[in-house]
Amino acid sequence: MAEVTLQDAVKKFASDLAEKVNTFVADISELEVRTYTTPADQVGTFITGEAGLTEILTEGKATLRAYTKIAFDGDMTVLVPTGPSGEIEETVWALHQMMVQQAMEHRAAMIQAVGEAAASALKALGMAGGE
């Protein structure tokens, strides 16, 4: 019957979201941002749907150029790209910093949305008679 199917759908969604929220709470303790570059003719290799980083690095000839890890206890790891003589590669560094900024803004927005969604999912789970 339609009612049973609807109930199942809502329960599945709410349960999945609850599970996601659990993961989210565990994983938001740190934020990682990686910036890679690749020759122009290799960019398409990254667009493989389910390619993992290993495939990207090998098949796409991508090179990790900058890395930032921000732990929310205040620890921060930053790998800055440098050229052959040790100078900072300004372009890549600027790209990376912009992505870090965007990642932090997105993280804040997600925390807010997920909090609201979790409250809404709990209500839905209650409606659907889930555990």
Add this chain to the structure above:
Amino acid sequence: MAEYYFALDGVALPGTDSLFGIWKIVKPPSGSPQDGAEVSFAPGTSKVPTEPVWRVRLPAPSDAARALLEAQSVALRRSAADLAQAERRLAQIGEGVSFAATAGPEAELLATLRALETPVPFGLGREEAERRRIGRQWQEFLEQVRRLVSHYARIETEIAGALVGHTAVGWTGDFDTLWESDITPQAMQLHLQAVHLALGSRIALLRLLIVVGTGAAKLALRLAVPGAQLLVLPAVWKFVRDVLRELRQSWPQIQS
């Protein structure tokens, strides 16, 4: 081929061919996502995705390209304002404000609420069939939103026929970005704006779901029919969708 294009590839949002009037919905192909498709790295083509991909195709970096992205950002802000208005209109129904209109989203939702409180034989009548159709669409919508939020958000920007940047954003916000080595500062800015637009849209979709869930919970308090609470969800989702569509008609045209 269009010179510009904003598409969400790999999802099928029921009852609409665009998300917030910004992203053209490109449904996944029937059968397996990979479906034996040949990979091509020629401009304008990509492998069939197994995860939703937000695709932005722009003309060469220029004022026109920036204006296109800015227009879509404005559209997203308008959608957020429209959603807030839908939420207010929903709250008015929950508070029992009476409506004189005999048509439109409010009238339809009130009619559905009345029908839920009136015992009718199952499987009879056009209204029941319509309710079931909306119920199925709601289920599909839930499934698609689940897919969107539980997978990586992948955003790719193509400028003047060449891919310049691809960003994968995890559920918790980790970013992996691949840039073309010789990217120009202008192209870089365009990809950043594209990422911002896609992630903002994903959050807006989550927000839409919150409005539906919260609105349905409030309306359910008015119903004294056991089990009817669950059936309110599809009706409220349709209400929100119809209000957004109605409000969007007053927008200036920004995308063909």
